[in-house]
Amino acid sequence: MTPAAALANDRQAPGTGSYLRLTGASKSYGAVRALDGVDLELRAGEVTALVGDNGAGKSTLVKALAGVHALDTGDFVIDGRPTTIASPHDAVAQGIATVYQDLALCENLDVVANLYLGQEPRNGRGRLLDEEEMESNARRLLDELAVRTLASVRTAVAALSGGQRQTVAIARALIGTPRVMLLDEPTAALGVAQTAQVLELIRRLRDRGIAVLVISHNLGDVFKVADRAVVLRLGALAGEYRIAATNQDEIVAAITGADVRNQNERNHA
Amino acid sequence: MTAISAGATGRLRAWTSTVAAGRGRSNDLSFLPVLAALAIIWLVFGTMNENFISPANLTNLTLQIAATGTIAVGVVLVLLIGEIDLSVGALSGFAAGVMAVLNVRAGVPGLVAILAAVALGVAVGVFNGLWITRTAVPSFVVTLAGLLAWQGALLAVLGGTGTLNITDPGITRLAQGFLPAWLSWVVLVVVILAVAAGSVRQRQRRIAKGLGVPSPAWTLLRVAIAAGVGSGAVAVLNSDRGVPYALVLLLGLIVVFDTMIRRTRLGRHIMSVGGNAEAARRAGINVNGVRVFVFAAAGGAAALGGVVAASRLFAVNQSSGSGDLLLNAIAAAVIGGTSLFGGRGSVWAALLGALVIGSISNGMDLLGYVTSVKFLVTGAVLLLSVTVDARARERRRRAGGPA
Numbered sequence: 001m002t003p004a005a006a007l008a009n010d011r012q013a014p015g016t017g018s019y020l021r022l023t024g025a026s027k028s029y030g031a032v033r034a035l036d037g038v039d040l041e042l043r044a045g046e047v048t049a050l051v052g053d054n055g056a057g058k059s060t061l062v063k064a065l066a067g068v069h070a071l072d073t074g075d076f077v078i079d080g081r082p083t084t085i086a087s088p089h090d091a092v093a094q095g096i097a098t099v100y101q102d103l104a105l106c107e108n109l110d111v112v113a114n115l116y117l118g119q120e121p122r123n124g125r126g127r128l129l130d131e132e133e134m135e136s137n138a139r140r141l142l143d144e145l146a147v148r149t150l151a152s153v154r155t156a157v158a159a160l161s162g163g164q165r166q167t168v169a170i171a172r173a174l175i176g177t178p179r180v181m182l183l184d185e186p187t188a189a190l191g192v193a194q195t196a197q198v199l200e201l202i203r204r205l206r207d208r209g210i211a212v213l214v215i216s217h218n219l220g221d222v223f224k225v226a227d228r229a230v231v232l233r234l235g236a237l238a239g240e241y242r243i244a245a246t247n248q249d250e251i252v253a254a255i256t257g258a259d260v261r262n263q264n265e266r267n268h269a
Numbered sequence: 270m271t272a273i274s275a276g277a278t279g280r281l282r283a284w285t286s287t288v289a290a291g292r293g294r295s296n297d298l299s300f301l302p303v304l305a306a307l308a309i310i311w312l313v314f315g316t317m318n319e320n321f322i323s324p325a326n327l328t329n330l331t332l333q334i335a336a337t338g339t340i341a342v343g344v345v346l347v348l349l350i351g352e353i354d355l356s357v358g359a360l361s362g363f364a365a366g367v368m369a370v371l372n373v374r375a376g377v378p379g380l381v382a383i384l385a386a387v388a389l390g391v392a393v394g395v396f397n398g399l400w401i402t403r404t405a406v407p408s409f410v411v412t413l414a415g416l417l418a419w420q421g422a423l424l425a426v427l428g429g430t431g432t433l434n435i436t437d438p439g440i441t442r443l444a445q446g447f448l449p450a451w452l453s454w455v456v457l458v459v460v461i462l463a464v465a466a467g468s469v470r471q472r473q474r475r476i477a478k479g480l481g482v483p484s485p486a487w488t489l490l491r492v493a494i495a496a497g498v499g500s501g502a503v504a505v506l507n508s509d510r511g512v513p514y515a516l517v518l519l520l521g522l523i524v525v526f527d528t529m530i531r532r533t534r535l536g537r538h539i540m541s542v543g544g545n546a547e548a549a550r551r552a553g554i555n556v557n558g559v560r561v562f563v564f565a566a567a568g569g570a571a572a573l574g575g576v577v578a579a580s581r582l583f584a585v586n587q588s589s590g591s592g593d594l595l596l597n598a599i600a601a602a603v604i605g606g607t608s609l610f611g612g613r614g615s616v617w618a619a620l621l622g623a624l625v626i627g628s629i630s631n632g633m634d635l636l637g638y639v640t641s642v643k644f645l646v647t648g649a650v651l652l653l654s655v656t657v658d659a660r661a662r663e664r665r666r667r668a669g670g671p672a
Binding site: 088089100102104105106107108109113117118119120122127128129132133135136139 | 471474475477478479480528532533534537538540541543544545547548549551552553554611612613
């Protein structure tokens with residue numbers, strides 16, 4: 001199935017409830033309890049923001065979802081079936097794609113080669129790469145994502161801006177036709193205009209029925225793009241908010257553990 | 270003035286990116302610096318001594334660079350993954366020594382002895398690769414140890430004699446024999462037809478997928494250039510003794526590995542390991558497997574280069590594979606445009622770089638310069654080309670950094 005066709009299929013079933021549910025996630029590194037009984041639900045066609053202070057357990061949780069570090073305990077239900085994620089391979093097989101903060105692109109290769117790295121199609125005749133198939137699919141995929149900033153899909157990644165690289169990394173994750181996309185600080189290194197582009201791209205992923213989890217330190221971005229915010233504090237769930245029904249103060253209070261009213265009183269004192 | 274040159278640069282850049290997009294390749298024009306250098310070198314030596322561009326001397330030149338170029342093919346591959354192999358020179362001598370002992374002392378047929386030498390080179394390469402990937406000792410150190418050890422191994426297999434003379438035509442024909450003129454033309458025509466057919470097929474596939482194609486004139490021009498360079502070279506060589514088997518072997522090796530690098534999954538993975546090994550690993554690529562393969566290929570190419578060198582000398586002796594062979598092979602790969610930082614370069618760099626180094630050496634010999642001057646000039650050229658690479662890398666970094 002081409003990525004484009006897979007996206008079209010996904011689009012037919014947007015917002016249809018829970019795709020991934022994780023309950024009782026716990027993980028210790030030696031004496032440090034990084035995650036303590038956290039529940040997380042990701043829904044198709046919804047952007048969930050994962051927020052929390054440094055050391056709150058965001059990375060541990062994402063690494064567990066991506067299969068990089070297995071949890072000590074925690075039960076996954078994916079697409080209605082109980083399952084386990086013990087390796088990156090398991091995660092990919094369950095339709096979970098991860099875009100790490102460092103993007104993991106090869107600067108010396110062009111956009112097409114990066115999109116298909118590790119899963120290059122070969123033409124039927126021989127063992128040679130099917131460059132035409134890759135290039136035309138890459139173009140179609142980027143067109144569907146309304147990426148207009150790339151002059152040519154044959155540009156080396158070294159010549160791209162930070163926002164363009166983020167776009168390539170996200171598009172690359174889409175090649176595997178994922179149901180869940182984990183984005184680690186996708187706007188951390190970007191300027192204003194490029195941040196807006198990437199946020200628009202995240203909305204487009206959501207509109208295609210993908211369950212998106214965004215880790216972000218930037219609450220402004222969270223309020224622009226997310227439907228829900230899950231707050232972690234000291235490895236435990238500190239709250240879950242519908243973005244439409246909350247405000248930044250409430251989220252900040254959950255992140256820091258301060259009571260909103262107390263904080264306001266202190267501010268007024 | 271500045272505005273004009275900036276406009277011209279912009280147009281040039283737009284043109285190169287159009288060409289790269291149409292061709293589906295991005296490093297088409299990366300050969301220009303080394304080709305320009307080669308043209309200048311030939312022009313200078315050609316005007317200073319008319320014998321330099323005589324068919325006899327150009328034939329000698331191809332024979333002089335055959336061993337270096339063959340070894341440099343392996344060096345290019347190793348540089349592409351961002352590693353280094355300092356053992357290829359000593360290994361070429363050791364493998365040639367084993368071939369000579371098998372052939373001269375044990376009476377093994379020449380071709381079998383050659384294959385045994387290449388197998389030994391591959392085995393040593395696998396050992397290098399496994400040691401580097403399993404122990405995480407840098408390739409610089411592992412292969413530096415090999416540089417010392419294989420020199421010792423060569424002395425050991427030669428034993429007391431010190432020199433083994435090779436008379437088996439199965440071996441000596443490699444660097445002493447020439448393709449019959451008619452056969453060289455047949456091979457050339459077949460190659461050109463294959464290149465043309467490949468270009469046409471690529472155009473058709475791109476059109477079928479709705480992708481842009483370069484103008485037919487551009488495709489025709491490329492085939493015409495290939496045909497022109499090829500028939501020029503064949504004509505010149507045939508007007509002397511002919512096309513050396515060693516050159517055919519080197520070109521064949523280059524075509525095979527160039528196709529592998531540009532057109533196969535393994536080649537793409539090699540480039541990705543050189544570009545960003547962590548990204549390659551996360552993409553599910555067996556990074557260590559790629560590394561072992563590359564060192565094995567470099568070992569095999571080194572052994573083959575040693576065989577060519579022995580064939581040219583009619584002998585293997587205690588200094589086989591030593592001297593400036595290693596340094597010239599690495600210099601050839603770098604001068605040809607292979608980046609020392611990994612991930613950038615072409616297998617053709619081996620031939621072009623070896624031609625630059627060989628031309629300097631050959632030309633200065635003709636002009637009667639002593640070895641000291643030769644080394645100084647070659648060193649300067651190497652420094653210049655590495656500086657060009659480093660500057661280009663710096664420019665790319667500044668142009669493409671997060672904005």
